[in-house]
Amino acid sequence: MAEYDKTNQGAMFDPRTEKLVRTGKINIDGKDWFSAIIEATIPDGSGGTKKIYTTYVQVGQMFKTDKKKESDSDFDGKLEFPTEGKKAWYRAKVSNDGKTKFTSVSLGDLRAPNAAPAVMTAPTSPAGGDDLDDEIPF
Helix, strand or coil: CCCCCCCCCCCCCCCCCCEEEEEEEEEECCEEEEEEEEEEEEECCCCCEEEEEEEEECCEEEEECCCCCCCCCCEEEEECCCCCCEEEEEEEEECCCCCCEEEEEEEEECCCCCCCCCCCCCCCCCCCCCCCCCCCCC
């Protein structure tokens, strides 16, 4: 029996336990990339569960298509991938005025494990402030 080739294919579903935690831009090698942090719950190996956090980087935009026939795609777009691996540091921060919680992200070269990450200063709150009262550990 021939094995099914899944190269350059995939499937996406409604979220199960995933929760959008943070969104924003991360500058990778001089280019801004829209990013998101997603929280999920997974088994912890001892019968319980634990939370994990995953960073996603936008690699493309989709646009709704004008389907002419059933076999046409519903959306199309172009994908662009940022770079090879980076080391990432995430730090819980609060804006200088104390109103906005955010996560600072710093990137470094994987090949230089002792390199110090870039430092991000605290932004001011958006107009009207931000009443985030969450339990996010970063």
